[in-house]
Amino acid sequence: xxxxxxxxxxxxxxxxxxxxxxxxxxxxxxxxxxxxxxxxxxxxxxxxxxxxxxxxxxxxxxxxxxxxxxxxxxxxxxxxxxxxxxxxxxxxxxxxxxxxxxxxxxxxxxxxxxxxxxxxxxxxxxxxxxxxxxxxxxxxxxxxxxxxxxxxxxxxxxxxxxxxxxxxxxxxxxxxxxxxxxxxxxxxxxxxxxxxxxxxxxxxxxxxxxxxxxxxxxxxxxxxxxxxxxxxxxxxxxxxxxxxxxxxxxxxxxxxxxxxxxxxxxxxxxxxxxxxxxxxxxxxxxxxxxxxxxxxxxxxxxxxxxxxxxxxxxxxxxxxxxxxxxxxxxxxxxxxxxxxxxxxxxxxxxxxxxxxxxxxxxxxxxxxxxxxxxxxxxxxxxxxxxxxxxxxxxxxxxxxxxxx
Amino acid sequence: xxxxxxxxxxxxxxxxxxxxxxxxxxxxxxxxxxxxxxxxxxxxxxxxxxxxxxxxxxxxxxxxxxxxxxxxxxxxxxxxxxxxxxxxxxxxxxxxxxxxxxxxxxxxxxxxxxxxxxxxxxxxxxxxxxxxxxxxxxxxxxxxxxxxxxxxxxxxxxxxxxxxxxxxxxxxxxxxxxxxxxxxxxxxxxxxxxxxxxxxxxxxxxxxxxxxxxxxxxxxxxxxxxxxxxxxxxxxxxxxxxxxxxxxxxxxxxxxxxxxxxxxxxxxxxxxxxxxxxxxxxxxxxxxxxxxxxxxxxxxxxxxxxxxxxxxxxxxxxxxxxxxxxxxxxxxxxxxxxxxxxxxxxxxxxxxxxxxxxxxxxxxxxxxxxxxxxxxxxxxxxxxxxxxxxxxxxxxxxxxxxxx
Numbered sequence: 157x158x159x160x161x162x163x164x165x166x167x168x169x170x171x172x173x174x175x176x177x178x179x180x181x182x183x184x185x186x187x188x189x190x191x192x193x194x195x196x197x198x199x200x201x202x203x204x205x206x207x208x209x210x211x212x213x214x215x216x217x218x219x220x221x222x223x224x225x226x227x228x229x230x231x232x233x234x235x236x237x238x239x240x241x242x243x244x245x246x247x248x249x250x251x252x253x254x255x256x257x258x259x260x261x262x263x264x265x266x267x268x269x270x271x272x273x274x275x276x277x278x279x280x281x282x283x284x285x286x287x288x289x290x291x292x293x294x295x296x297x298x299x300x301x302x303x304x305x306x307x308x309x310x311x312x313x314x315x316x317x318x319x320x321x322x323x324x325x326x327x328x329x330x331x332x333x334x335x336x337x338x339x340x341x342x343x344x345x346x347x348x349x350x351x352x353x354x355x356x357x358x359x360x361x362x363x364x365x366x367x368x369x370x371x372x373x374x375x376x377x378x379x380x381x382x383x384x385x386x387x388x389x390x391x392x393x394x395x396x397x398x399x400x401x402x403x404x405x406x407x408x409x410x411x412x413x414x415x416x417x418x419x420x421x422x423x424x425x426x427x428x429x430x431x432x433x434x435x436x437x438x439x440x441x442x443x444x445x446x447x448x449x450x451x452x453x454x455x456x457x458x459x460x461x462x463x464x465x466x467x468x469x470x471x472x473x474x475x476x477x478x479x480x481x482x483x484x485x486x487x488x489x490x491x492x493x494x495x496x497x498x499x500x501x502x503x504x505x506x507x508x509x510x511x512x513x514x515x516x517x518x519x520x521x522x523x524x525x526x527x528x529x530x531x532x533x534x535x536x537x538x539x540x541x542x543x544x545x546x547x548x549x550x551x552x553x554x555x556x557x558x559x560x
Numbered sequence: 561x562x563x564x565x566x567x568x569x570x571x572x573x574x575x576x577x578x579x580x581x582x583x584x585x586x587x588x589x590x591x592x593x594x595x596x597x598x599x600x601x602x603x604x605x606x607x608x609x610x611x612x613x614x615x616x617x618x619x620x621x622x623x624x625x626x627x628x629x630x631x632x633x634x635x636x637x638x639x640x641x642x643x644x645x646x647x648x649x650x651x652x653x654x655x656x657x658x659x660x661x662x663x664x665x666x667x668x669x670x671x672x673x674x675x676x677x678x679x680x681x682x683x684x685x686x687x688x689x690x691x692x693x694x695x696x697x698x699x700x701x702x703x704x705x706x707x708x709x710x711x712x713x714x715x716x717x718x719x720x721x722x723x724x725x726x727x728x729x730x731x732x733x734x735x736x737x738x739x740x741x742x743x744x745x746x747x748x749x750x751x752x753x754x755x756x757x758x759x760x761x762x763x764x765x766x767x768x769x770x771x772x773x774x775x776x777x778x779x780x781x782x783x784x785x786x787x788x789x790x791x792x793x794x795x796x797x798x799x800x801x802x803x804x805x806x807x808x809x810x811x812x813x814x815x816x817x818x819x820x821x822x823x824x825x826x827x828x829x830x831x832x833x834x835x836x837x838x839x840x841x842x843x844x845x846x847x848x849x850x851x852x853x854x855x856x857x858x859x860x861x862x863x864x865x866x867x868x869x870x871x872x873x874x875x876x877x878x879x880x881x882x883x884x885x886x887x888x889x890x891x892x893x894x895x896x897x898x899x900x901x902x903x904x905x906x907x908x909x910x911x912x913x914x915x916x917x918x919x920x921x922x923x924x925x926x927x928x929x930x931x932x933x934x935x936x937x938x939x940x941x942x943x944x945x946x947x948x949x950x951x952x953x954x955x956x957x958x959x960x961x962x963x964x
Contacts, residue, residue: 408941412813415937415952416877418930441952444945473820526822533819537812541848548819548845 157501160186160253161246161336163226163239163325165194167204167365168390169214170382172257172343172358177219179341180255188501190222191215192245193492194231195528196401196535197472199238201464203401203535205365206393207547209554212492216559217385221498223557224249225490228527229479232468234294239324240483244332248510249489253337256325259316261342266326269312276305293459295320318343328483357381368400397539397547403464405538407446410471414440417470426479427466432458436470472534478527488524491515493557515556561905564590564657565650565740567630567643567729569598571608571769572794573618574786576661576747576762581623583745584659592905594626595619596649597896598635599932600805600939601876603642605868607805607939609769610797611951613958616896620963621789625902627961628653629894632931633883636872638698643728644887648736652914653893657741660729663720665746670730673716680709697863699724722747732887761785772804801943801951807868809942811850814875818844821874830883831870836862840874876938882931892928895919897961919960 160180166173177189193215195208204211212223230241246254260266273280283301284294292300299315312319322340329336359381367377368390375394379387394400414422414437422433435453443449446467453463468474489511494502506513514521522529529551536547564584570577581593597619599612608615616627634645650658664670677684687708691701703719716723726744733740763785771781772794779798783791798804818826818841826837839857847853850871857867872878893915898906910917918925926933933955940951 409813409816412816412938412941415941416934441949444949530820534816537816537819545845545848 157188157504158184158186159188159190159221159249159251159501160184160255160339161249161251162189162191162220162255163242163246163321164191164215165198165204165361166191166211166215167198167361168206168211168382169218169386170359170361170364172360173215174218174383175358176255176257176341176343180339183339183341184253184255184337186253188221188497189219190224190246190249190251190498190501191220192224192226192242194226195228195531197228197232197468197531199231199233199235199465200461201232201466201468202403203406203538205368205400205402206390206397207532207535207550208492209550209557210389210393213557213559214383214386214389216493216495216498216557217389218383221495221501222249223492223494225492225528227486227488227490227525228472228474228531230486232465232474232531233479234462235320235324236327236483237480239321239328240332241486243325243328243334243336244485245489245511247329247332247334247336248486250505250508250510251336253339254325254329254334255339255341256318256322257343258312258318258322258340259343260312260319260322261340262312263338263340265310265312266322266338266340268310269307269314269323270326270330272305272307272311273302280305291456293457293462295459331483332485369402397543401535401538403446406471406534407449409534409537410446410467411440411443411449413470413473422470424475424477425466426469426474426476427462428469429458432466436466472527472530474527474530487511488521489513490525490528491556493559495559499558517552561592561908562588562590563592563594563625563653563655563905564588564659564743565653565655566593566595566624566659567646567650567725568595568619569602569608569765570595570615570619571602571765572610572615572786573622573790574763574765574768576764577619578622578787579762580659580661580745580747584743587743587745588657588659588741590657592625592901593623594628594650594653594655594902594905595624596628596630596646598630599632599935601632601636601872601935603635603637603639603869604865605636605870605872606807607810607942609772609804609806610794610801611936611939611954612896613954613961614793614797617961617963618787618790618793620897620899620902620961621793622787625899625905626653627896627898629896629932631890631892631894631929632876632878632935634890636869636878636935637883638866638869639725639728640731640887641884643725643732644736645890647729647732647738647740648889649893649915651733651736651738651740652890654909654912654914655740657743658729658733658738659743659745660722660726661747662716662722662726662744663747664716664723664726665744666716667742667744669714669716670726670742670744672714673711673718673727674730674734676709676711676715677706684709695860697861697866699863735887736889773806801947805939805942807850810875810938811853813938813941814850814871815844815847815853817874817877826874828879828881829870830873830878830880831866832873833862836870840870876931876934878931878934891915892925893917894929894932895960897963899963903962921956 162180196204198204224245226242230238280301283304284297287297287300302314314320326338364378419433422428439449439452532551533548536544539547566584600608602608628649630646634642684705687705688701691704706718718724730742768782768785823837826832843853843856936955937952940948943951
């Protein structure tokens with residue numbers, strides 16, 4: 157069997173994702189799609205709308221064959237480490253190709269961009285340093301440095317979010333000497349960060365979430381932008397757990413931590429840069445909501461996303477010593493779910509997998525997965541009462557989702 | 561001026577306390593009463609009904625002249641360390657005497673009991689060990705060991721809670737070679753743990769709290785058992801902060817900590833004995849309330865109080881390395897409030913104080929008081945919204961309460 161890989165968050169799974177899956181099979185000639193998906197907390201430093209189990213189920217119902225969890229170590233991370241974990245999982249799962257969406261849509265440009273940057277690396281790094289020293293955030297500094305080098309037109313515009321991620325996938329695949337062939341698919345209609353609906357059937361996940369949380373947010377309103385299975389899945393989750401997850405639900409816990417953590421303890425948390433800790437501690441006392449808190453700590457030097465990730469790490473008490481601080485490979489394949497076709501693929505390729513496959517948490521896996529378990533436990537705290545217990549126990553009780 | 565000292569929690573200040581203050585002056589011949597009072601968390605491992613500032617104010621309005629805070633290091637502690645901190649503060653403040661309430665009411669018996677136990681110490685310790693090995697809690701084991709020695713009738717009954725505390729005060733004063741003369745006053749009517757009202761005007765703090773939190777708990781109901789100033793003070797606090805503090809308000813935060821703490825982190829918390837951590841972690845996942853949690857972790861070996869204290873330490877992230885594990889002396893006098901008479905006392909005796917007097921938190925005091933600051937911050941988390949900010953900032957903004 158021939159599998160292609162995709163790297164996703166599915167927050168939530170929508171028509172654009174469905175289109176991407178369809179195209180992925182087409183361009184790669186694969187018969188199986190393996191998705192590596194962030195768990196309950198996402199790269200932008202946010203809780204997922206609904207749990208990873210529900211998101212896996214929604215994806216399996218609409219075209220994905222196998223869902224692996226991108227471990228917390230890689231999921232709540234800057235782009236290069238995120239990419240290295242995701243690419244290594246797809247490679248270990250035996251994917252022959254990797255398909256990613258991008259604004260560019262031209263794979264050749266990506267390869268040229270990688271070569272160009274490798275060639276000009278010393279000058280590039282110098283420019284990045286210069287912009288960082290002027291107080292710009294890291295993503296802004298790299299994007300400015302790239303423009304400084306006056307690349308020719310054919311190169312990829314590395315100020316666009318999906319181009320950046322795609323470029324990181326290519327670089328990770330290159331560094332890891334991956335055997336996968338990379339394809340890129342031009343994203344349809346909606347930009348990654350678009351907040352407005354701009355087409356009849358395609359909308360960004362951002363605009364869908366925005367609609368779900370808007371004041372008179374009727375779930376009905378998003379129906380045209382998502383497969384019916386997503387729509388039903390979201391309805392069920394809301395029914396079962398009383399709503400969707402969002403940052404403000406975790407604010408009391410984050411604040412509680414911040415009002416009693418010592419500066420030196422805070423400094424030990426991953427992504428807390430020197431000096432940021434006093435800013436965080438002072439803002440926590442003053443703020444009545446997460447939004448207020450974020451506005452108080454935001455500066456030019458750090459992106460909103462970066463600061464939100466630091467907040468997630470405080471919430472989960474994830475220390476510098478718990479996380480890789482440079483791109484590394486994943487160490488396990490955590491199976492969240494599979495279709496009938498996906499099951500067949502795993503049966504056939506079981507012995508070719510290059511990493512241990514974890515489908516249930518055994519006692520020896522507890523240590524290895526402790527960041528993921530912790531993240532799921534903290535994620536559950538947004539829910540009240542007995543339902544919270546259901547979510548708290550899911551990590552140990554939930555078998556992989558099976559869709560026929 | 562001649563000051564006598566009392567050791568209190570005032571949760572809340574009631575007629576029995578007023579009687580005790582009156583008697584304390586009488587038996588000691590003092591013109592000034594200095595009270596050392598637990599802060600926002602109490603010896604039984606509970607949040608105080610209202611903040612230490614409000615409790616100080618209520619006490620000052622009804623007979624106390626100076627209120628010092630018993631630091632968290634001593635307040636949320638087993639009886640011997642609690643006593644050592646409190647006694648050392650009163651001694652350092654220049655008290656000539658210390659008056660404590662007891663079931664016994666006979667000071668001579670206390671002295672005899674101390675001599676008796678010192679004399680029989682080896683046998684006593686052996687008996688304590690024996691009962692501990694049979695699985696009894698420490699307080700139960702000491703009380704049984706005492707009875708095993710078949711003391712004569714004149715000795716103090718060390719199974720009674722106020723007798724135990726009084727005995728610890730005497731022992732601390734003796735160990736510290738305190739110059740204070742000790743007096744004991746028989747407690748009127750209400751037993752320490754009595755839950756029922758048993759007289760027209762005297763009720764235990766336990767029964768008053770119970771009435772305040774009972775289902776149709778009308779604050780009016782407690783009016784006859786407390787001075788009018790307490791009654792008004794409680795009304796004001798409830799008005800200002802929306803209610804009184806109780807354990808269940810802190811349960812979400814305790815649970816949040818317990819669901820994501822690693823066993824080895826939990827083992828580092830003060831009063832977490834080896835083996836208890838797995839019990840705590842498993843119970844946290846299962847329990848939907850603090851009461852349920854406590855029932856799940858309770859065993860014969862540990863008293864309810866002891867386990868509640870461990871919970872407070874988890875909540876405040878107080879580590880074994882933060883706390884004295886044997887009786888030591890306090891290092892500062894934290895002034896919560898004073899009457900006109902108290903101010904005069906402090907003016908006159910300023911140079912005689914044997915410890916630094918802290919009336920406002922300066923930047924160098926922050927480190928020294930960090931456990932108290934932390935405790936106050938965590939205490940504030942029970943309150944919602946903007947009022948929470950008021951409580952969070954109190955530790956730095958509140959000057960000592962002054963009553964004329």
